[in-house]
Amino acid sequence: MTDPFRDPQSERPAPKAVISRVSLYLRQLENLHRLGHKTISSSQLGNLLGINDAQVRKDLAHFGPFGHPGIGYQIEELIPILRGILGIDRVWNTALIGLGNLGRALLRYRAFRGRGFQVVALFDTDPKKIGQMHSGLVVHGLEDLPAVVAEAGIQLAILTVPAEVAQSVADLATASGISGILNFAPAPLNLPESTALVSVDLSTQLEQLAYKVLTARAGQNPGHD
C-alpha cells in the first residue's frame, strides 16, 4: 500500500495525543526563547517535559521537516510554526456562558488571554446576573446568544453551566453557529460532528488523584522511576 501523497501537513489529522504534546512543546520553547536559547535538540526538549526523544521528533515531523540534522530545532523558527499548527496565531472570539464561580474566574484567568482567546460576550440565565458587568462586559440573557454570535463573529464558547442544562445550552450554542465548545460542565455532551468539543472535567480529575494516592500507597510499585 504505497501512498503517493506524503505531505504530512494535509494527510491524516494528527492524533489528539500529538496535539496535546505540541502545546507543551510550544510553551517550553517560548520559555527557552525568553531565556535566550537559540536551538534545542529533541532529547533536550523531551527531557524538560518527560517525553521520549523519538516521540518529540515524530510529533514534530508529523507536520513537516522542521529540524536540522546535527543541530536540532531553531527555537525562534519553530515557535510561529507551532502556533500556526495549533491555530493560536489568530484571535478567537469567545463567549463565556455561565457566570458562576468558575466562569467568573476563567474570565479573569491570565492563561486564557494573550493566547488569542478573547472573551467578547457573557451569558447567563439568572435574571439577577443579566445586565451585570464583569471585566467590562455586560451579561446577556441566553436568548440573545444567536444574535450576539452572529453580530460579534463568535466562534468558541466556554461552558460553565450546571450539568443539568449543559446539553440544552450546548444545543443552543451549536444552533447559533458556534464552532467549538470548551465544556466544564460534568456531563457528556452530544454534538454534531461539525462542532468541536473539549471537555474539562474537574471532579473526575480529583477522583483520578484519589485513586493514584491509594495505589501509590498500597501497591509498592516495582519499577522505580
Place this chain on the structure above:
Amino acid sequence: MTDPFRDPQSERPAPKAVISRVSLYLRQLENLHRLGHKTISSSQLGNLLGINDAQVRKDLAHFGPFGHPGIGYQIEELIPILRGILGIDRVWNTALIGLGNLGRALLRYRAFRGRGFQVVALFDTDPKKIGQMHSGLVVHGLEDLPAVVAEAGIQLAILTVPAEVAQSVADLATASGISGILNFAPAPLNLPESTALVSVDLSTQLEQLAYKVLTARAGQNPGHD
C-alpha cells in the same frame, strides 16, 4: 510480601484510561439511581457515555465480577463499589495553595465538595492575602505549610499558583508530607514517585479546541470526542 488476596483489585493497577472511565460510569450511575433505575446493561451505560459496551464490561471486570449475566449491573450495588475503587468513600483533607482567581473559584466550586474533597486550609505567599478569610478559612503563609499539614492531617493539595513558582511550591508540599497534588499551574512538575500528581492544563485545553475547530473546518473527518 505474599499477597493473600488474589482478587483483581490488588493485582496490576488499572490503567489511567480505565480509571477515567470509572469516574464517568459512577457519575452516570448516580444520575440513574436518582431517576429510580435499578439495573443497567453495559450497552445501555455505554450508549449514555459514548463508550463501547465491551469496554464498559472490561473496565468493570478489571475490579471484579460485578455484573449479572442476563440482567446487567445492579445500580445500587455498583455505586458504593466504584466509590471504593476510586477512593472517594472517605474524606480527603485538602490544602488549597494559591488564592488567585482560579483558586478562590475552586474553593467555592460545588463539584469538589460532597465528593469527599474537603478544603481545610488555605495558603498564599502574598502578604496582602495572608490573614484574609475565605469560606471560613484563614489564609496562611506558605511557611506554615509543614506545620498545618501535620496538624490537620492534610493529604492532598490543589495548586493554583503561577507557573514560575509551581515546582518549588510542589517541592515544599511534598517535603511537608502531602501525598497527592492536583496541579493547575501550566508547568511540568517533577515529583518523587511516591507523590501522586494530576495536572489540569487549561491553556493547552483551549489550544486543543482551536486545533479541532481548524481541522473540523478543513478536513471533513474530525475525530469524535
Place this chain on the structure above:
DNA sequence: TAGATTGTTAATCGATTAACAATC
C-alpha cells in the same frame, strides 16, 4: 426453555520506543 447479558479470549487498531541511515 428462550432471551439477554456477562466475563473473557482473540483480533484489531493505534501509540510509543528503539534503532539507524541520512544529513549537516
Place this chain on the structure above:
DNA sequence: TAGATTGTTAATCGATTAACAATC
C-alpha cells in the same frame, strides 16, 4: 572529517473492539 542529531522504519507495547461460551 568527526560528532551530533534528524526523520523514519521496524519492533514493541498497550488499548480497544469483536466474538462467543457461560450464565442467569
